[in-house]
Amino acid sequence: MFKKLSKKKIMDALETVIHPKTGTSVVTAGAISDVSVKDAEVFVTLQIDQGTAGIMEGVRKKCDEAVEKLSGVKSVRTVMTAHSSAANGAAPAPAGQNQAPKKPAPKKGFGHGKRPPPTPEPIKGIKRIIAVASGKGGVGKSTTSINLAAAFAAQGWKVGVFDCDIYGPSVQRMLGEGAKPEFTAEDMIRPVTRHGMKAMSMGYLVPEGRATVWRGPMVIGAVQQLLHGVAWAEDGDLDVLIVDLPPGTGDAQLTLVQTVPLTGVIIVSTPQDIALIDARKAYDMFVKTETPILGMIENMSTFICPSCGEHTDIFGHGGAKETAAEKDIPFLGEIPLHLDIRTHADDGTPIVLAEPEGEHAKRYLDIAHKMMKGLMDGTAG
Ligand SMILES: Nc1ncnc2c1ncn2[C@@H]1O[C@H](COP(=O)(O)OP(=O)(O)O)[C@@H](O)[C@H]1O
Numbered sequence: 001m002f003k004k005l006s007k008k009k010i011m012d013a014l015e016t017v018i019h020p021k022t023g024t025s026v027v028t029a030g031a032i033s034d035v036s037v038k039d040a041e042v043f044v045t046l047q048i049d050q051g052t053a054g055i056m057e058g059v060r061k062k063c064d065e066a067v068e069k070l071s072g073v074k075s076v077r078t079v080m081t082a083h084s085s086a087a088n089g090a091a092p093a094p095a096g097q098n099q100a101p102k103k104p105a106p107k108k109g110f111g112h113g114k115r116p117p118p119t120p121e122p123i124k125g126i127k128r129i130i131a132v133a134s135g136k137g138g139v140g141k142s143t144t145s146i147n148l149a150a151a152f153a154a155q156g157w158k159v160g161v162f163d164c165d166i167y168g169p170s171v172q173r174m175l176g177e178g179a180k181p182e183f184t185a186e187d188m189i190r191p192v193t194r195h196g197m198k199a200m201s202m203g204y205l206v207p208e209g210r211a212t213v214w215r216g217p218m219v220i221g222a223v224q225q226l227l228h229g230v231a232w233a234e235d236g237d238l239d240v241l242i243v244d245l246p247p248g249t250g251d252a253q254l255t256l257v258q259t260v261p262l263t264g265v266i267i268v269s270t271p272q273d274i275a276l277i278d279a280r281k282a283y284d285m286f287v288k289t290e291t292p293i294l295g296m297i298e299n300m301s302t303f304i305c306p307s308c309g310e311h312t313d314i315f316g317h318g319g320a321k322e323t324a325a326e327k328d329i330p331f332l333g334e335i336p337l338h339l340d341i342r343t344h345a346d347d348g349t350p351i352v353l354a355e356p357e358g359e360h361a362k363r364y365l366d367i368a369h370k371m372m373k374g375l376m377d378g379t380a381g
């Protein structure tokens with residue numbers, strides 16, 4: 001019944017879609033790297049340059065629409081992919097300033113593609129890359145990321161923040177919306193500057209909720225492009241790039257560890273048992289991928305009543321410290337559950353900057369100080 005649906009017909013339909021860079025059709029531009037048809041379901045692979053996912057999203061939709069119109073098409077799905085030079089088989093870049101040891105490319109588990117995973121490649125101009133992870137959502141990774149970033153910056157480091165949560169980005173909200181990212185003359189995305197820090201988040205590029213329909217390969221492509229396709233160091237080298245991860249151990253985490261050499265990862269957990277179980281899963285994944293674990297932070301450690309100052313251990317207390325001891329990883333500190341931490345994050349200014357003399361800022365500053373010391377003298381991780 002669907003016999004007439006040939007690849008040629010699909011390519012002809014795609015001829016109507018214009019590539020913004022060349023002004024010719026996406027077919028002529030060589031951007032269609034694959035078309036396959038199975039039971040009237042069409043899959044199109046659109047090859048894009050690193051760092052252009054935001055712009056090319058419209059083209060991707062046009063490809064879908066052009067093919068959808070053909071008779072005999074039940075469904076069509078166009079996915080964007082971008083190769084890094086390493087993925088194309090080029091030799092990996094020489095070890096740069098990122099200080100993590102080179103690790104062998106993992107053999108399996110890289111998303112859904114058939115291509116082998118790329119070799120981690122340092123980002124030029126970034127000295128250290130530290131990821132903030134947890135097993136569970138809502139434990140305060142993003143809050144911890146932006147406050148630690150601010151604490152590093154307050155102590156003299158040049159800092160970047162990369163929101164690796166493609167489906168549920170929050171860095172743009174917690175650091176505040178600045179000017180929209182632009183492109184540099186080299187076609188790199190220029191990050192937003194907020195509170196003296198460089199920041200990049202899917203939230204700056206696409207309307208909220210837009211990426212929630214993305215599939216694995218697009219998440220992989222987006223993470224790769226936002227790491228290597230962003231002009232992080234235009235105003236000078238960054239001492240550290242803080243990567244705010246989504247919860248769990250999915251595409252974003254794997255792509256991150258396979259795309260750049262991580263200096264290490266910080267695991268955030270609440271003291272609750274369930275959060276700790278998930279934190280252990282995150283721990284296991286980073287051990288498996290040979291990522292140094294810099295330590296654990298207990299967030300929402302104790303509830304401090306904003307009116308009377310009384311401490312209540314809503315989620316228990318000390319669980320993360322015990323887990324850190326059990327796993328023999330450094331315990332970096334406890335952050336209480338306090339209304340001001342949330343309201344300042346919601347207002348777009350981390351509490352470390354909004355109340356720099358306060359008790360909460362001091363906690364974050366202490367953790368950052370401890371980490372900076374460990375990272376400089378090589379005892380961290
Ligand atoms: N220590 C804290 N005190 C008060 N509110 C917090 C604290 N940590 C996080 N929150 C709030 O909890 C919610 C979830 O935190 P978030 O950082 O977005 O978690 P995650 O990134 O792990 O999903 C946010 O509304 C945030 O403002």
Ligand SMILES: [Mg+2]
Pocket residue numbers: 141142143165170244245246
């Ligand atoms: Mg988050």
